Amino acid sequence: MVSATTMHHRRRSILQLALLLLAASPAAMLAAGGACEREEFPAGRSYATCADLPALGASLHWTYDAAASSLSLAFAAKPPGASGAGWVAWGVNPTGDGMKGAQTLLAFKSKGAYVVNTYNLTGYRPLSAASTPIAFEATELAADEGADGKVRLYGTLQLPKGMEAVNHIWQVGSTVANGVPAKHAFAQENLEAKGSLVLTGAGATEAAPAPDTTLATWAPPPPGCVKLNVDDSFVEADGNGGVGMILRVHSGGIIFSSCRFMFTCSSALEAEAAACCEGIALALEWSQAPVIIETDCSMLASMLKEDVINR
Missing domain, CATH: 3.30.420.10 (Ribonuclease H-like superfamily/Ribonuclease H)
Known part of the structure; x- marks a missing residue:
């Protein structure tokens, strides 16, 4: 008592x-290397860079071809709740740093197999069962489940020429009902699942700048x-x-x-x-x-x- x-x-x-x-409230940033380096993918999947993301126990693995403006990625996170019942999502926001406006890939299990939908998140509204078009061409979409219960989402995005950094978001949810991903929790960790991703140069292989812990003016x-x-x-x-x-x-x-x-x-x-x-x-x-x-x-x-x- x-x-x-x-x-x-x-x-x-x-x-x-x-x-x-x-x-003040520090912004979420990337911490490259670490546990993400131990992630084992199926044969034929390898990535030049990885980062342990600062929320939801997630990690991101990617290879960026600057000449082709092509981003090949794998996002890994463990959905809450029963195994196979939830969903994971990762996206790029070309217009802001939050969920609204994000061009998102979302993976969940349907009829015993993982599928990947695309969603253009125009607002805080329920998702549909079907994909919605996004601003970037998305190919090679796939997903699987690792031995640790993490769902790995794969894909390749065709980004605009000259893009060197993007704002990105990620999320996990516990439920998919009738093929529709249910809303995620609103715990602090969920709200902090966003950051900056440097695609090219030294920042692509080194840790992003540490958050500024000084008091904001x-x-x-x-x-x-x-x-x-x-x-x-x-x-x-x-x-x-x-x-x-x-x-x-x-x-x-x-x-x-x-x-x-x-x-x-x-x-x-x-x-x-x-x-x-x-x-x-x-x-x-x-x-x-x-x-x-x-x-x-x-x-x-x-x-x-x-x-x-x-x-």
Whole structure:
């Protein structure tokens, strides 16, 4: 049984983290080499470079032919849940750094064999059973399952001439129902499954630059406006979370700061959304100036900008 003292310290730690998160959030980057080098592929499949990705225990293996602008790749990750029931996905986003706009390959098992669909992710909507066209020609699509339960997704993408680096995303899901991949979890690890991939030059075989761990500089709102910064913390193991929010004027002066503990929470995305809603309500009470909202959750920001209602 958890003591009152333990619960107090847990709540205090979560709330402190929520406030500290308001300062900065490091971007996900690649770490080349490591465990990915031990991945064994079937005969005839080999890749010049590999990288252990910083989320979901995934790895990426690739060979880039700059002259032909051809990217041959293998993405490996273990779906959550029962073996053979889930899906894995990897994609390139030519217009942003999040899920919306990504040109994606998704592998899952159908009637006992793995298939690979393509999806142009235009928004946060359910996927279809059938592939949708993507911006890049995709060939040699295939998938299999390794001895460790990881699903390996293979393919070759024809990229635009002169492309030297891309933003990429990756994801795993636990369920495929009637041939339709169900939505993935929204834990912090899922939300952080994105990064930068250097295709050419030294960066293709060396580790990408380490994330900048210094505190980000706060950008003030225009004179006459106020800025609301929100952030969250989430403990997936027990469903507890914390939210923090702070409202400041152009000079940096603080109008209010607030934080609270969340006893029940399903995901980091839910906690971030709660922080945003509560922060807006408080901002409207404390100021009559136009409010600029700043969040480090690209998924939430995209959902708020969409024209459709998203539950």
